[in-house]
Amino acid sequence: MKKDNKLIFIFILILLFTSDLQALTFEYNKKEEVKINIGRSEDSNLARIYECIYYRILKSDEFNVIFNYRPTKRSISEVSYGIADIDAGRISRIDKSKYSDTTIRVKESIYKDxxxxxxxxxxxxxxxxxxxxxxxxxxxxxxxxxxxxxxxxxxxxxxxxxxxxxxxxxxxxxxxxxxxxxxxxxxxxxxxxxxxxxxxxxxxxxxxxxxxxxxxHTLYPIVSNNKKHLERYINNGLVKMKSQGEYDKILSLVNKGLPCK
The missing domain is CATH 3.40.190.10 (Periplasmic binding protein-like II)
Incomplete structure (x- = not known):
């Protein structure tokens, strides 16, 4: 009888663990996946600046942020075709005939170089x-x-x-x-x-x-038309970060080689 009780107890623990795991998986899957292309080397300072800024703006209960590192031209092309959702930073004078119908430029700039x-x-x-x-x-x-x-x-x-x-x-x-x-x-x-x-x-x-x-030259986030609603999140997030001094703090930390996440 004791052996049977022990087996039942183990079975209940397994059920509880499985239930918790399913709940966590459900919560993760509920998040909206956002693919952000960075047209720089992964270990460059600018890539780290982009990562820190976008994590601050989009890293919440709503979004699962994924960064991809691409050559400059491929980065914007993938956003234009809807393969990725955001080009992290692009000059304002991108080829409008190519990308204006498929992308949106965020009003607030993300970086000046x-x-x-x-x-x-x-x-x-x-x-x-x-x-x-x-x-x-x-x-x-x-x-x-x-x-x-x-x-x-x-x-x-x-x-x-x-x-x-x-x-x-x-x-x-x-x-x-x-x-x-x-x-x-x-x-x-x-x-x-x-x-x-x-x-x-x-x-x-x-x-x-x-x-x-x-x-x-000033760089702006570019959002795919498939994710138009992200333009508001990013624009408002950048404005808030700059007004509260958080933006300058990130630049300072990255340039000193310190973690900013």
């Missing part, structure tokens, strides 16, 4: 902004390098200028070009400061310097 020219040594460039690239090509016979798929370079240069800029497949190759030089005089890199800073640290390179600031 600067685009600059980088090289091994200082170069005197007496013109400002993106005209500096034309000066490099026409006056100094320098072929600038950019990372293939970077939309910011395309939208800020003429078709003629863009065709003369060398597209490198990745930062390792581009920075090696700066260090070695070649017959085409590819000695200047066009890129965002945050990306170059990340890659110089990753590759342990110290001899590349910023030689010209082309200007600031």
């Amino acid at each position: 600067r685009f600059s020219l980088f090289s091994k040594s200082k170069i005197n460039i007496p013109v400002d902004g993106w005209d500096a690239i034309d000066y490099l090509i026409k006056e100094l016979n320098i072929t600038p390098i950019f990372i293939r798929g970077n939309i910011t370079v395309k939208v800020n240069t003429s078709e003629e200028t863009y065709a003369k800029i060398f597209p490198s497949n990745d930062f390792t190759h581009a920075i090696n070009n700066l260090n070695k030089g070649d017959s085409r005089n590819r000695t200047v890199l066009i890129s965002s400061a945050s990306q170059v800073d990340y890659w110089l640290k990753k590759l342990n390179i110290e001899n590349i310097i910023e030689i010209k600031n082309l200007g600031e």
Whole structure:
């Protein structure tokens, strides 16, 4: 009889455990899944900033946030096709004919970065902004390098200028070009400061310097039309975080290499 009671007790425990597990699974499945594409390397500072911001805004009882790390062009394309729900940050001048019918740009910005020219040594460039690239090509016979798929370079240069800029497949190759030089005089890199800073640290390179600031560019979240309701959550969340100082705190913590989640 005692043995039977013990078996019954074990059976009840199993039922209770199974019931709790099902309840937890149900609660998890109740959450809305949100796929966020980040067009940066997973271990970059900007990727960490995005993660912390979106976790603050969407990490609740309502959302299950999933981050995917994609090349820049693929990131926005997947959101446009509804494969992903959000592109974490995109410049305002994305190709509207391509994406405006399938995506929504959130009104509040998520990050501000600067685009600059980088090289091994200082170069005197007496013109400002993106005209500096034309000066490099026409006056100094320098072929600038950019990372293939970077939309910011395309939208800020003429078709003629863009065709003369060398597209490198990745930062390792581009920075090696700066260090070695070649017959085409590819000695200047066009890129965002945050990306170059990340890659110089990753590759342990110290001899590349910023030689010209082309200007600031502002990044905005892009939401798929399939998840229009998220635009309000993200916009209101960003406004609140900035007004309460939480946004600046995240930037400070990430830049110091400290956890922010």
